[in-house]
Amino acid sequence: MADHTRFRTTPRRHRLLVAGIASLLILGGAAPAPAADPVGRPLTMEDVLERQTLDRATTSPDGEWVAAVIRRGAKPGEAYGRTSYEVDATRSDVWLLSTRTGERRRITDGAAHAAGFWCATWSPDGRRLAMLSTTPEGGEPRGGDNVRLYVWERDTGALRRLGNWPVITQSRYGSPLDQLDLRGGARGAGDGADAAHACSVGLLPENAPFLWLDSQRLLIATLAAGEVSAAVGHYTRPYRIAAADAARLRDGMEPTGSAVASGAARTSGAAVNARVTFRVADTATGAAFAVAAVPAYPFRGALTASVSPDGRRLAVLATVGALPPMEGRNFPHPRFEEWSLERRLGFADLLPGKAVRWVTMPAAARLPLELYGWSPDARAVALRARNDAYATETPLFTARADTGAVTAAGRRSVGGEATGIVRPPPAAALWLDRRRLAARGPDGAWTVVEGQHETPVTLPAGVTVPDRLLRAADGSLAALSGQSLLRLDPKRGLVKVADLGGGAFVPPADDGTVSLGRPLVVLTRPGAPQSLATLDLVTGALGIPFPVPAGQPLATDPTHPSLLYLVNQGSGQYLRRGSAVGTSTELLALNTNLDAVNWGERRLIAYEAADGTKLNGSLILPPNYRAGQRLPLLVWVYGGYQVPADLSGDYMTGRDMPGIYNLYLYAARGYAVLVPSMPLGPRDGKRDVYTELPKGVLPAVDKVAALGIIDPARVGVFGQSYGGYSVMGLLGQTRRFRAGVAIAGISELVSNWGQFDPTARGYPGIEHEKSANSGMTELFGLHAPPWIDPDGYRRNSPLSFVNKVETPLLLLHGEFDTRGAPTQAELFFQGLYSRGRTAELVRYGGESHSLHQSPANVRDVFERTVDWFDRFLQPANANAGSVSGP
Known part of the structure; x- marks a missing residue:
């Protein structure tokens, strides 16, 4: 899957950890993929679509229950078209999992109404769960027409809507x-x-x-009557606007124009x-x-x-x-x-x-x-x-709530990061008391600020500057740096309180059980296994450590020291709880049907680019592959992506990738699938990314061919988003591939710079502001608008070189693609059509950038892709593609 975040920051996404866990910690690392089974059935699209997903898990304040939000598989009878199926919260239910007995109890039944319940949040006393839901009531349609708040009572088991x-x-x-x-x-x-x-x-x-x-009252952010929540209306809004326009046209009494304006x-x-x-x-x-x-x-x-x-x-x-x-x-x-x-x-x-x-x-x-x-x-x-x-x-200020008076605090800039609502950086300013603040500058150094006066915060010898300060139980500020626990003394700076002997800080998750001033830390002492323990930020006292299991950490509970973590294996997905008594309890098992799948084999491919740069590739072999077989090869490309040396951290070849992005599906159809590294150089410098595209790809194909695994005459290339751009760019520079599939790609950078977002209708006066395309040109090596650097846009647009494309190409694009309007695919197709080249364009009504709105569309995109490659890469048809060439 590709989204706005991945499209803008390609290499970053596979490195991010779940929210609530420090980015400096991976507990035990990702679970390694087990070796391929000698027997088992191939992976199917239904396996991928019907996979259930744990959306969130939080422990009740008394430690007795875990509320788990589980997203149902994409089966018939659900409501689709609201967002990409694999992230659609409106297909979820809430389960209670006992930490003592293992009892599992579902407290919502969204499937009965094609609705969902999510964001389950405990009240401070643990008597209630507040949650969001699309459940229809009264005359509301199946699947619901909006998002509203519901409350579940633990004492009675009653579930009710809290207001309309x-x-x-x-x-x-x-x-x-x-x-x-x-x-x-x-x-x-x-x-x-x-x-x-x-x-x-x-x-x-x-x-x-x-x-x-408090334990009884909620603060809720609500919309005006008639407004539709984004969870339901993000991709349905254009249809509502189109229906209203159709009614006005039919009536002939109201205009249908929507205006945007600039300047005067x-x-x-x-x-x-x-x-x-x-x-x-x-x-x-x-x-x-x-x-x-x-x-x-x-x-x-x-x-x-x-x-x-x-x-x-x-x-x-x-x-x-x-x-x-x-x-x-x-x-x-x-x-x-x-x-x-x-x-x-x-x-x-x-x-x-x-x-x-x-x-x-x-x-x-x-x-x-x-x-x-x-x-x-x-x-x-x-x-x-x-x-x-x-x-x-960005200087620091304080504002009085009673008078509205705003006063400068200190004299220098604070922060240095983006505002970051989804993944905020550590706070750059914290109150020491009612008059003084601790502030972090862009250089990372801390000062104590009182009015206009600033005092630099000193550090003990050999201690590095911490990036965050923590609130201790007595209200003071503390920090963890390396092996040291520090406390902030306004006069003496950061003073060492204790030496942990090795360890790293884990911020407590926002799960309703945060115990102020007692975070969990992971201990990494020499000669001992990793363990977790609570840490008193006032005294430096450590609680009884308990083992750190291998898996993906989800939530910490310092009150009843425990860790909820997720283990992904070929046999399924498991929610487990590690506790201070040294036990690891399995609370939930999902997708255990995948235990019967033969996933094939994944191999690390080390190779060199033409300039000698050492790169890694990830190769998936089909189930029951036999040495000596010469397989057709599909190359999945994404400009800027680099395969890590440890494949357990390779995002692209993860087994839990959704829909068409699960590359094991193509291996199950008999193809070897290669993900090469495609470094494109620094983003902040002048560069032409178009000419860089082949440099990491073709040597990777050569290396796999030299290993005797593939038939070099039967190689195809495919990709989505920046990968779709990469496909079109590669085919304009090489005839090495016999067939290509470009999904949701960009072909012409000038038009893409200025195109409106196709989902922007219905935002009066600001429709032109929804598109983020003009700010994304740096991905293509461009740092100025088209009229300043017209040649740079031309040089890096695949459309400029469409006359050089000889390879049969399938283009797949969604009507509501927010990263590149359908015209991006249409322009490239017209260029091929005008020259009589073999090409096909499929446009999907209502689909987003990921082409994941509807399970039917997911199946169709996959089957069309496989059929296209079967047509040109199978032995009987291998010569139907492009001619041999560099």
Whole structure:
């Protein structure tokens, strides 16, 4: 699968760990793939589509139960077309798993109504679970028409809807719509409030639109009547707009035009008109009241709301809209596209009908950027801001909740990262007390700030600067650096409290069981196995360590020291719990039917590029492959991707890849499948990526051929997203491949720079702002708009060289592709058609960039791809492709 994040940061995604676990820690590493079984059936598309997925798991405050959100397989009878099937939360159910007895109890039944329940979150007393759902009630259609909040009562087992308001949700796929960042409440004492409450973890997380204020009341972010939550409406919105247009055309009384404007033509009417209303709801009585309404710009921005430590106020940083570009200035912002947005700071009392008190920002802080925590006395918040849309310096400020007064804190810039709502960096400012802050500059160094005065934070000899500070149980700040536990003394700097003898910090997960000041640390002492233990940040005392199992960590529970972790094996997916008593308990087993699959064999291929660079490739062989066989080869390409030396960390050849991206499916059809490394050089320098595409690919094919595994006359190439671009670029430079399949690729960079997002209809006045394409040209080695560097766009566009393509090519593209409109495939097809070359174009109505909206489309894309390669690569047809050549 490819999404906006992968398309922009290709090599990064396979390295990311699940949210809530420090990026410096991989507990035991990924489980290695077992050796191929001598017997077993081949993998099928139904195996892949029907795989169940653990979306989230959290432990109850008393440690008795784990609430697990499990996404059902893509079977008939479900509701599709809302987002890519493998990340669609609206196909989930909530299960309770006993940590004592192993009992498994499903408390929701979404399948009966083609609906889903997700984001299950325990109340602080453990008596209730709040969750999101699309369950239809009354006259609502099967599958539901929106997302609403439900509450499950542990005492009675009752499940009920809490109000009929539609709830705003953050989409998980592509450029996330309606990003949210709700902090604080009952689970956010101290600076625990600096982390957004999460619905899901992993590579495509979703933040929660609600939080518990106490064990009975919830704060909920709701939409206006008639608005549709992104979880349901992201890809259905264009159809709703088209239906309304059709009705207007038929009636002939209303125009169907939708206007966007810039420069002097831009008016206030172009500002976003969506609103989010915060409500407080009592889960015991059902009573609720509205607190305040705020703007909610849907693209790239975020709505941040933080509850004060005393629970009486709400600080809001709302995204109002995109800042207009300026002549002669880089657009979007030269550092981060999120910085090209206008945000407003405000405060509201958590009382009925209280409007937001918007803060008038001083010139130096005209553009707020990121909100940090509340002061301990709940009187002020810290934030960073800048005075110019294109500034790269972001000084620290404080804002009073009662008066709205904004004051500079210190004299230097803080942070240095993007605002990062989905995967935020560690907080760059934390309150020491009601007057002083600890702030981290772009260079990583910490200072103690009081008013305009700054005191550098010193470090003990031999200790490196920590990237984060932690709130201890007594309210002080602590840090972990290497083997040392440090505490911040405002006068003496960071002082060593204890030597752990080896270890690394693991942030506690946002799972409702965080015990303030007692994080879990992983101990890596010489001669001893890895283990976890709680750490008292005040005294440095370690709890009883317990073994660290191998697997993917999901959530930590310092109160009842334990770790929930996931083990992926060929035989299935297993949720296990490691505890302080030294036990490892299996709580859940999913997809055990995969135990019968013969996956074939995966091999590491080491080779050299033409310039001598040492590279790695990953090769999948079909089930029951016999040495000496000469197989047809399919090469899966993605420009910029590099295969790691440890294949357990290779994203592209993971067994749990969804749909058409599971490369074992092609091996099951008798093909060897190769993923080569394709380094493209530094992204921040001038380069032509087009000419770099073959350099990592062709030597990898040569190496596999030299090993005697493949028939070099039967080689095909395929890829999606940047991989689709890579396919078209390769075929314009070599005749080595007998057939190609380009999925969701970009062919012409000038038009792609300016094309609107096909899903943007229905956002009055801001439809042109939804596309992120203009900010993605650096992926192709371009750092200026087309009129500044027209030749660079031409040189790196596959369409410029379509006259050189001789290889039969299948192009597959979705109607609602947010990374490249269908015209990208149409242009390339027309170039081949006009020359009489063998080509086929398939356009999928309603489909997204991943071509994963509908299981029927997933099957169709796969079968068309295999049929295309069968046509040109099988022995009887091998000569039907391109002629031999370099």
